[in-house]
Amino acid sequence: MANETRKSHAKGAAASTNGGAPKxxxxxxxxxxxxxxxxxxxxxxxxxxxxxxxxxxxxxxxxELGLSGETVEWMYRNMLLQRRFEERxxxxxxxxxxxxxxxxxxxxxxxxxxxxAAINVGEDSVIxxxxxxxxxxxxxxxADECMAELFGKVGGCSKxxxxxxxxxxxxxxxxxxxxxxxxxxxxxxxIAFAHKYKEDGGICLTFFGDGAVGQGAIHEASNLASxxxxxxxxxxxxxxxxxxxxxxxxxxxxxxxxxxxGYDMPAALVDGMDPFSVCKAIQDHGKMAREGKPSxxxxxxxxxxxxxxSDPQKYRTKExxxxxxxxxxxxxxxxxxxxxxxxDDAKFEAIDAEVKQEVLDAVAFADGxxxxxxxxxxxxxxxxxxxxxxx
Amino acid sequence: MAVLQFREAIRAAMTEExxxxxxxxxxxEEVAEYNGAYKVSEGMLAKFGPKxxxxxPISENGFAGLGVGAAMNGLRPIIEFMTFNFxxxxxxxxxxxxxxxxxxxxxxxxxxIVFRGPNGAAGQLAATHNTSTESIYATLPGIxxxxxxxxxxxxxxxxxxxxxxxxxxxxxSESMYAMKGEVSDEEDYLIPIGKARIAREGDDVTIxxxxxxxxxxxxxxxxxxxxxxxxxxxxPRTIRPLDIDTIVESIKxxxxxxxxxxxxxxxSISSEITYQIQExxxxxxxxxxxxxxxxxxPTPYARNLMEHxxxxxxxxxxxxxxxxxxx
Numbered sequence: 001m002a003n004e005t006r007k008s009h010a011k012g013a014a015a016s017t018n019g020g021a022p023k024x025x026x027x028x029x030x031x032x033x034x035x036x037x038x039x040x041x042x043x044x045x046x047x048x049x050x051x052x053x054x055x056x057x058x059x060x061x062x063x064e065l066g067l068s069g070e071t072v073e074w075m076y077r078n079m080l081l082q083r084r085f086e087e088r089x090x091x092x093x094x095x096x097x098x099x100x101x102x103x104x105x106x107x108x109x110x111x112x113x114x115x116x117a118a119i120n121v122g123e124d125s126v127i128x129x130x131x132x133x134x135x136x137x138x139x140x141x142x143a144d145e146c147m148a149e150l151f152g153k154v155g156g157c158s159k160x161x162x163x164x165x166x167x168x169x170x171x172x173x174x175x176x177x178x179x180x181x182x183x184x185x186x187x188x189x190x191i192a193f194a195h196k197y198k199e200d201g202g203i204c205l206t207f208f209g210d211g212a213v214g215q216g217a218i219h220e221a222s223n224l225a226s227x228x229x230x231x232x233x234x235x236x237x238x239x240x241x242x243x244x245x246x247x248x249x250x251x252x253x254x255x256x257x258x259x260x261x262g263y264d265m266p267a268a269l270v271d272g273m274d275p276f277s278v279c280k281a282i283q284d285h286g287k288m289a290r291e292g293k294p295s296x297x298x299x300x301x302x303x304x305x306x307x308x309x310s311d312p313q314k315y316r317t318k319e320x321x322x323x324x325x326x327x328x329x330x331x332x333x334x335x336x337x338x339x340x341x342x343x344d345d346a347k348f349e350a351i352d353a354e355v356k357q358e359v360l361d362a363v364a365f366a367d368g369x370x371x372x373x374x375x376x377x378x379x380x381x382x383x384x385x386x387x388x389x390x391x
Numbered sequence: 392m393a394v395l396q397f398r399e400a401i402r403a404a405m406t407e408e409x410x411x412x413x414x415x416x417x418x419x420e421e422v423a424e425y426n427g428a429y430k431v432s433e434g435m436l437a438k439f440g441p442k443x444x445x446x447x448p449i450s451e452n453g454f455a456g457l458g459v460g461a462a463m464n465g466l467r468p469i470i471e472f473m474t475f476n477f478x479x480x481x482x483x484x485x486x487x488x489x490x491x492x493x494x495x496x497x498x499x500x501x502x503x504i505v506f507r508g509p510n511g512a513a514g515q516l517a518a519t520h521n522t523s524t525e526s527i528y529a530t531l532p533g534i535x536x537x538x539x540x541x542x543x544x545x546x547x548x549x550x551x552x553x554x555x556x557x558x559x560x561x562x563x564s565e566s567m568y569a570m571k572g573e574v575s576d577e578e579d580y581l582i583p584i585g586k587a588r589i590a591r592e593g594d595d596v597t598i599x600x601x602x603x604x605x606x607x608x609x610x611x612x613x614x615x616x617x618x619x620x621x622x623x624x625x626x627p628r629t630i631r632p633l634d635i636d637t638i639v640e641s642i643k644x645x646x647x648x649x650x651x652x653x654x655x656x657x658x659s660i661s662s663e664i665t666y667q668i669q670e671x672x673x674x675x676x677x678x679x680x681x682x683x684x685x686x687x688x689p690t691p692y693a694r695n696l697m698e699h700x701x702x703x704x705x706x707x708x709x710x711x712x713x714x715x716x717x718x
Contacts, residue, residue, distance in 0.1 A: 125464065159497035168496035175463055176496065180487050186453045187488060190460020190468075197416070197442070197466060204460075217483075220453025227448065380498035381533050383556035388585070388632045389532075390667075 052257045052267050055281040057274035057332070065279050067117060069342055075117055075275050076333045076343075077351050079109035082134045083330060084359045085143055086305075089133070089150055092363065093309050098150045102164050105134035107304035110329035111237055112138035114278025115205055118286060125195065127175040127188040128207035130165035131237075131303075135207065139172040143362035148369045154376075155369030161380065175204075181242075182208060182215030185234065189221045192232035192294070203231040203289040205282065211242025213256055222296070226263040231289040233282065234265075236298045237272070243307040244315040260296040272301035273327045276336075302327075392573040398431045400542035400574050401507075401563065404549035405432070405469060407579075409439055412467060415553060418445040418454055419471030419508070428473045429509065429568050455481035455506065459488045462504040462558075469553065472508035475524045475562065482527075489558040490533035505552045505559045510538070511602060511653050513565035515697055518689035523654035525601075526663070528560045529631040535584055536630040538562040540605035542572035544628055547582030555584060562630075564603055587634035589641070593621030596711050597641040599664060600651040601627050604702060607651050611707045622711060630660055635667045642668060646677040647714040651707050656684040678714040683707045 062072045086104040093102045105112070108131070115126070116138040128135050136146050141157060149156030150164050158168050158177075167177040175191055178184035188206025195202035212218055213236060225232050236256050240247055247254045260267030266288065270281040278299060285295045302324040306313045313321075337343045378389055395403065409415045421428045423436040423446040436444040447454040451472060458468035472478045478485065489502050511523040529536045535557055539545040545563070552559040574580075590605070591612055600608035605626045612622040623641050627633060642648050648668060652661040661682035668680060683702040691697055712718055 127460075157497070158495055158499070161497050162495040166495040168492075168499050170496075170499040175460070175500065176492065178488075180483060183456065183483050183487060186456020186484065187460035187463065189453070190457035190462075191464045192460075193457055194461040194464035194466045197461070198464075217452050217456065220448075220450035221456065223448060224450060224453045224457055228445075380494050380496075382493075382535075383501060 048261060050261055052269055053284075055268060055270040055277040057271045057277055057327075060274075060276040060280045062276065065117075065276060065283065067279070071117055072333075072337065072342060073351075075113045076330070076337060077355060078113050078116075078138055079275070079330045079333065080351065080355045081143065081358060082109045082112065082137050084355050085137060085146065085362070086133060088359045088363060089147070090305070090309065092147075092150070097367070098164070099152065100163050101130070102150070102309045103131040103307065104303070104305040105131050107324065107328075108237065108239060108272065108301045109134055110275040110333075111272045111278050111299050111301050114272075114275035115235075115282050116140075117275070118279045118282035119203070119205065122171065122173060123200075124202050124286075125173045125175055125191045125204040126207070127184050127191060127204065128177065129181065129184065129209055129212065130177065130179045131209070132165065132167045132177040136167040136169065136172075136174055136177075139169065139174050141167065141169050141172055141174065143358050144365040147359075147362035148366040151366040151369070152371065153366055153369035154372050155365060159376070159380070160372045182212035182217040184208070185212065185215075185218050185221040186224070188234070189225045189230055189232055192225065192230040192289075193228065195231050196228075196292070201290065203233065203286055205233050205235060207235045207237050209242065210236060210238040210240060210247050210256070211245070211250070212236075213259065214242075214250060222259070222263045222265065225294040226265045229292040230294050231292065232294045233285045233289055234294065234296045236296070238298055238300050239303045240300070241303070241307065241315065244311070246315065256298040257296065263296075265294055265296055267296040267298070270297055270299040272299040273329050274332055275329060393576055394571050395542050395546075395574045396568065397542045397545055397563070397570045397572070398429060398568040400546040400572075401431050401549055402433065402435065403574070404546045404553070406435065406438065408550055408553040409443060414465065415467045415469060416443040416445060417469045417471065418447055418458060420447055420449060420473045422446060422471050427471075429565060431563075431568065432471070451477050451481035452484060455484040456488065458504050458506075459484055459492070459502055462502040463492065463500045467503045467553065469505045469507060472506060474513070474520065474565070475508055475510040476520050476522050478506065478508070478524065485528065485534070485558070485560070486531060490531040494533060501556050502558050503556045505549070505561050507549070507552075507561035508563060509565040509568070510562035511564055512685070512690060512701060515692055515694060516690075517692040521690035523685070524560075525562055525630050526654050526659045529660065529663075533558065534631065535559045536562065537584060537628065538602040538630055539628060540567075540602055540626050542570065543574045544582060544588070544626075546574050547580045548584065548628060550579075551581045551584050554581070559584075562602065567603060582628070585629045585632040585634055587625050587627045587629075587637040589623065589637065590626050591622065591624040593623040594644050595620045595622060596647040596649060596715055597623045597625060597638065597645045598649050598651065598707070598711065599625045599627065599638055601630065601660070602653070604651040604653050607702065607704050607707055610704050611711060614708050615711055618717075620711070620715060620717065633664070633667070635664070635671065638664065639668065639671045642672045643675045646675055648676070648680045649707060649710045649714060650680065650682040651702050652682060652684050653702055654684060655687055656682065657687060659684060678716070681710040681714055683710055
């Protein structure tokens with residue numbers, strides 16, 4: 001009697017040109033167990049041995065990631081831009097320039113910047129949930145179009161039709177900005193399906209929060225991604241709270257990497273407070289995705305602000321929040337650059353001033369951009385402009 | 392004109408369109424190796440191969456969403472639901488994603504996708520497997536809903552649906568798949584979406600009926616003809632957008648209307664058509680509009696209850712006589 005040992009990383013990952021066709025599992029141990037259910041070879045036990053790679057902070061330098069000094073400066077600058085943008089957005093929300101929900105990305109900037117530095121922006125695809133401002137800015141969307149969208153103005157990336165939760169940029173291949181938790185993850189898998197079908201070499205980074213792990217859509221999408229060998233990285237941006245519910249209160253298994261075992265997918269744990277760690281993880285798993293091997297990343301991060309603007313944050317202590325702020329990705333990046341003499345204090349100050357001005361300009365742009373015309377309410381619903389709406 | 396079964400007409404539409412456009416693929420449960428749960432896609436795997444005719448696990452939410460993503464990224468998916476009863480576990484993908492992403496993205500992303508499969512009652516399958524979904528999906532701006540009643544319309548409308556740049560819900564019927572009918576041989580046979588068909592002309596009463604109910608309407612019209620009443624039968628064919636103009640024009644002639652609809656009555660297609668008629672043709676009506684629908688209950692299993700549940704030909708016939716004050 002043999003013990004069945006399955007290793008999550010062990011399966012061959014040859015690229016398939018077979019479109020969406022299911023892969024042939026000629027050596028599937030699952031199949032064997034079923035077929036031999038009443039025979040002598042029925043296993044006495046099943047042992048699952050899986051190794052998850054990890055990507056801790058402060059392990060990777062920019063040279064080994066192939067990032068230029070310029071890119072490093074861009075990463076710092078963009079993280080700062082995201083933070084100042086979000087802080088200003090919070091202020092504008094207080095002034096009622098922004099309505100609805102506003103979910104800020106403060107604290108999580110390293111995730112978006114590390115990801116953007118690891119892919120071919122404009123060729124690879126990205127989709128995320130409603131906390132989407134940071135990724136939009138990291139992909140190169142302008143602060144102007146982002147702020148104007150929050151203001152509900154025609155100059156916004158979605159012409160004021162989407163708002164905070166629904167940033168889209170076809171040019172940057174940001175496929176949203178999605179408001180229903182987990183519902184966009186099958187879409188991300190479908191975007192990857194189309195990359196493979198068209199054989200254009202693209203991959204899709206599919207971000208979702210820890211809260212989404214509880215959704216059935218993730219289960220279905222993960223299985224389809226692995227079954228069809230799609231060029232996708234499923235990325236859990238684990239900021240440790242689904243609104244006010246900590247992962248310990250929501251999940252029987254809080255090591256989300258373990259999820260991947262059920263889908264026969266590799267997984268890795270990434271410290272999301274260092275953009276280089278994120279970048280390295282996405283470079284490695286992006287390469288696998290391009291070879292037809294989807295994977296799951298759990299990126300641990302932390303949001304400094306509440307879930308949304310109305311959140312009193314009674315579910316966590318001030319001490320916890322402060323200790324996380326000591327692990328700040330922007331400060332880490334600044335220290336990294338100073339240590340290596342990549343930049344001096346004067347340059348930092350110049351960047352700070354530039355970023356501050358860029359965000360102030362974005363507010364002015366958003367303020368000055370017109371509201372959508374009332375008749376625009378009927379635009380962009382159907383392809384044809386003469387659809388017979390009911391009045 | 393070739394005589395085709397309803398399922399063959401659908402297959403012909405998909406096959407012709409897939410030959411035309413490589414971006415089109417068919418995905419769903421049992422569509423490939425099993426040749427379709429209702430044999431609609433029979434032979435298509437052999438013809439197009441596994442890249443374009445793709446079996447899925449039982450994961451409607453997953454593969455409906457996959458289809459939306461593929462459509463956003465330049466493909467033109469045909470997603471088959473084995474029946475539309477199972478679309479409810481994927482309804483979020485249709486309601487929130489297929490219908491709204493074009494709008495929310497300010498028109499940046501379009502979603503040319505067809506969700507198709509059988510809809511409505513199909514015999515003694517009890518409550519979960521007999522749902523008529525047209526009024527549910529027709530509430531959604533951003534979606535089109537088509538419900539053909541015969542093989543010819545099925546082919547022409549499905550080809551149009553596949554070419555449409557919007558998400559389309561295409562509603563078929565298990566109990567009509569074997570129905571035979573003449574289908575146009577025209578090289579590129581497209582029926583415009585949003586145009587009703589006047590199936591039979593008459594000036595005494597207008598009967599509006601789509602999908603399977605259309606056949607009840609024809610039988611009722613025959614019975615009335617035997618009594619020298621001329622019923623005009625209108626098959627809307629497309630539910631959203633609804634060709635209300637054709638219906639209103641007919642009522643201006645007949646001044647009476649009976650609607651047959653196998654959905655449950657509350658907030659249904661028949662409610663909507665009735666509202667739109669009173670809005671546009673109130674002064675032309677000589678009798679209240681009457682609708683014959685399924686009972687306002689879950690669908691029962693027992694044969695007698697099931698028959699009682701469905702809109703009946705006798706009820707429709709009597710309704711027509713009533714609005715004509717023939718009794």
